[in-house]
Amino acid sequence: MINAFHNYLFIHALxxxxxxxxxxxxxxxxxxxxxxxxxxxxxxxLSWWGFFTLFxxxxxxxxxxxxxxxxxxxxxxxxxxxFLQFTWxxxxxxxxxxxxxxxxxxxxxxxxxxxxxxxxxKSVSTKSIFPF
Numbered sequence: 001m002i003n004a005f006h007n008y009l010f011i012h013a014l015x016x017x018x019x020x021x022x023x024x025x026x027x028x029x030x031x032x033x034x035x036x037x038x039x040x041x042x043x044x045x046l047s048w049w050g051f052f053t054l055f056x057x058x059x060x061x062x063x064x065x066x067x068x069x070x071x072x073x074x075x076x077x078x079x080x081x082x083f084l085q086f087t088w089x090x091x092x093x094x095x096x097x098x099x100x101x102x103x104x105x106x107x108x109x110x111x112x113x114x115x116x117x118x119x120x121x122k123s124v125s126t127k128s129i130f131p132f
Contacts, residue, residue: 005129009057015050019043035089042082048075057130065124065132070115077111080104 023043027036052072059065081104088094088101114120124132 005057008129009054012050012054012057016047016054017050018047019050020047023047035086038082038086038089042079042086045075045078045082048072049079050075056124056132059132062124062132066121069124069132070121073115073120074112077108077115081108 020040020043023040027040030036049072052068052075056065056068056072059068081101084097084104085094085101088097094101111120126132
């Protein structure tokens with residue numbers, strides 16, 4: 001069981017490091033292309049989730065684990081709109097979808113406001129090999 005837990009921590013550490021590194025690498029190639037910045041934003045959301053999930057997994061008490069779980073939600077809720085923005089920029093059809101993109105960012109922002117309420121994460125509990 002301990003090895004499985006350590007493997008899970010290792011995977012989240014990779015999720016925290018690899019996407020943001022890849023995003024920075026791409027933006028460094030050309031800082032003026034909005035497509036590259038959209039790719040960085042998408043990868044930042046992934047890395048945010050992975051990084052703060054590590055804190056939740058390593059927490060010593062349920063209250064701290066719940067705090068970090070809610071904080072990791074910031075990245076999770078921005079994954080869909082940042083992915084949409086990147087793919088629509090890549091396709092060259094962003095102008096057609098701009099209202100939908102604004103709507104997805106608005107909805108995600110509402111979820112951010114709700115992330116520290118019981119509506120998004122009410123509590124944490126032991127699941128399989130994870131204490132919280």
